[in-house]
Amino acid sequence: MKLLKADSPQDMSRKAANIISAQIILHPHSVLGLATGSSPIGTYDQLVEWYQKGDLDFSEVTTVNLDEYCGLDGSHEQSYRYFMNQHLFNRVNINMEQTHVPNGKAEDVAAECRRYDSLIASLGGIDLQLLGLGHNGHIGFNEPSGAFEKTTHCVALGESTIQANARFFDSIDEVPRKAITMGIKSIMQAKKILLIVNGEDKRDILHQSLFGPVTPNVPASILQLHPDLTVVACNAL
Ligand code: GLP
Numbered sequence: 001m002k003l004l005k006a007d008s009p010q011d012m013s014r015k016a017a018n019i020i021s022a023q024i025i026l027h028p029h030s031v032l033g034l035a036t037g038s039s040p041i042g043t044y045d046q047l048v049e050w051y052q053k054g055d056l057d058f059s060e061v062t063t064v065n066l067d068e069y070c071g072l073d074g075s076h077e078q079s080y081r082y083f084m085n086q087h088l089f090n091r092v093n094i095n096m097e098q099t100h101v102p103n104g105k106a107e108d109v110a111a112e113c114r115r116y117d118s119l120i121a122s123l124g125g126i127d128l129q130l131l132g133l134g135h136n137g138h139i140g141f142n143e144p145s146g147a148f149e150k151t152t153h154c155v156a157l158g159e160s161t162i163q164a165n166a167r168f169f170d171s172i173d174e175v176p177r178k179a180i181t182m183g184i185k186s187i188m189q190a191k192k193i194l195l196i197v198n199g200e201d202k203r204d205i206l207h208q209s210l211f212g213p214v215t216p217n218v219p220a221s222i223l224q225l226h227p228d229l230t231v232v233a234c235n236a237l
Contacts (some may be wrong), residue, residue, distance in 0.1 A: 001210065001224070004232045006236070007236060009234050013043045017046035020046065020130065022054040024057070025056070027127060030127045031063070031123045031127050032061060032127065032129075033126040033143045034130055036066070036083045037176070039198050040130060042079070051093070059094070065101040066140035066206050067080060067102065068080045069141045069178070070109065070177075071105070072105070078174075079104060082103075089102045091219065102116050102182075117152050118184065126189070127190070128192045131194065132197070134160075134161060135160055137208065139184050139195075139220045142184055142187075150185035150217075151186065152182050153180070155181055162175045188223075191228065192229075192230070193223060198236065199233060199234070200235050202236045203236045206231075206233060209223065210224060
């Protein structure tokens with residue numbers, strides 16, 4: 001595991017964007033696994049800036065996002081599809097048809113989960129997976145539980161996740177209670193993983209994740225077993 005300490009949130013974003021840019025420049029057909037939440041916003045802004053300067057080309061890139069809220073349409077401002085369009089996809093020359101987010105409005109959720117796994121397999125897997133870290137150690141929406149869920153699945157969000165994400169909604173009642181998330185296996189099968197963590201409030205959970213026992217009670221702890229993990233942390237290492 002490679003640990004990079006960032007001096008500021010801007011430095012964290014720049015370091016993370018550097019790693020993603022290198023991936024795109026060296027392998028223009030890369031499959032990028034992308035994440036939402038507040039942590040990656042600065043990274044996406046940095047990538048957009050470099051794209052605008054002419055230093056990056058997204059035209060051959062394919063993306064698969066980690067997760068989506070159940071019940072939210074892509075046009076809902078708090079859906080992760082909307083987030084990705086706003087923060088990255090609409091701002092660069094990516095082919096929208098090559099951007100993938102689970103369908104939160106799927107009627108048959110189990111079928112949607114199977115479709116998403118087949119899609120990732122048909123793309124040949126993920127070259128670089130970007131991750132944030134939930135306060136309870138979740139990655140994507142893999143919440144603490146008794147076992148590592150391997151494939152894409154529907155998850156009931158934990159109370160702390162609902163509370164943490166309530167800041168983005170008008171009221172906590174509007175936060176969806178369920179989400180579709182890529183499973184641990186899909187994440188762990190990515191060739192490279194880039195975890196970005198910002199803030200004192202994540203120091204303890206990051207420490208547990210990287211140096212504590214590997215346990216589904218701290219889903220991110222599985223990352224210790226990944227052969228190519230880079231962590232960029234600001235005020236959390
Ligand atoms: C959400 C997302 C995660 C993200 C986490 C942390 O629950 N599903 O993928 O890593 O929040 O978000 P933040 O970066 O805002 O702390």
